[in-house]
Amino acid sequence: MEWLSLDLLPPLLRGFKITLLLTLCSIAVALCCAFLAGLARISKYAWLRGVATAYVEVFRGTSLLVQLFWIYFALPMLLDIQFSALAAAVLALGLNYGAYGSEVVRSSILSVPRGQIEATIALNMTVYHRMRRVILPQAWSMMLPGFGNLQIELLKGTSLVYLITLTDLTYQGMMLRSYDLSRTAAIFAWLLILYFIAAYALTLFIRFAERRAAAGRG
């Protein structure tokens, strides 16, 4: 395993830090978008459903790359806003994966059995109380597997951000490779290992959350 030498690691780890930072911030933004849009899509107000549906369809229906370019390059030219590359990346990733996540939120809420809603009516709960303490806690455990998939997709999606000047893990790999093409295999092997470690950490986190959500039920 001599070819997989450790001297490649320090520059790659610098990129890895950016990748992780982006992933975690984007997951937070995506989670917010997913809940806001998912709840809006089952709202009783038609206009709210309309807005949420438009958001979901636009961000699911266009590519993440184009969204990155729009937020980073096109918006500043049309409007007077300039995001930092990091902010633009977090925004694009968050909005994009939030759109997919909203479907997970919506379908999980709708799959809570009708009898649960009837029980909350019979106990005279308000709509808010019902959602907060009965429906969402049960829907949450159904959302987790879907969220787990999306998190990993998002992690891998961060490799596009070098196109808006961020020096993430993939970009560092590309740079190293351009110095010495003969080490291409070693560099790509390290990329595989590092991405896998990050993805597996996310998987373990979701499993932990699933076990917590299932406490007492079985």
Next chain:
Amino acid sequence: MSQNNPKDEHDKPLVSYRKITKSFGDRTVLKELDLDVYPGEKIALIGPSGSGKTTIARLLMTLEKPTSGTIEVEGEMLWLMPRKGKLVPANEKHLHRVRSKIGMVFQHFNLFPHMTIQRNVTEALVHVLKIPKSEADERAMRMLERVGLQEHTNHYPSQLSGGQKQRVAIARALVMQPSVMLFDEVTSALDPELVGEVLDVIKGIASQGEMAMILITHEMDFARDVADRILFTDGGVIVEEGTPEQVFQNPQSPRLQTFLSRFLNGSSDGRTGSRVAAGAEQ
């Protein structure tokens, strides 16, 4: 209290159904139903499946909206409220107030699976009635003792048998102290050997309660023991009503006679026989 003579003229009805019609699409399940329930009265609704019994309960619990007609609870309309001398569609606040007088126990229990037994019972006390947590815990404990489940307060619903789940559901509804409680085929989803324990609990409540009860049931012995008045529904109308003696010993309409004969002549499917037996054990 006029429990033995519910139609005492001093009593105003607690619940009044007036010309209630309910249709699902082009299927009419209730046709111009009139029904008064008096304070403390125990009514059993019997009749074949699909005769509209469950809809009668679900309409009162506001789980369904009538197609036409009105329901009043203590003089207040369910779905309408007065505003500037006119009746307008009820808002959430109005529904919230009227619903506080009604409780319901469901065929499939509908316990909250993510909460312990204790929390299932205290949830609405704390968050709907705004009772302090310590007092709610005490009340829940008393109620769980009453249904014989004080040992299980920290268990989750999935750890209980069907009969135990249903007793928790009864405690959960009862602790809210409604004026009228609906029992919608509460033993129909239970294994035959678990039916008795649930019926026992309900009988206990009926014998000491000032609460009115509407029992939708296929347990004829149970209906006879508990109810002040039996209503037989078929095809969306109340075909016959009377005291248990009148209805069971001297049924007038051919439809009721046919219906009862299925229960009395050793039952058609074997299951009913064991249920009557389970009901008679007490």
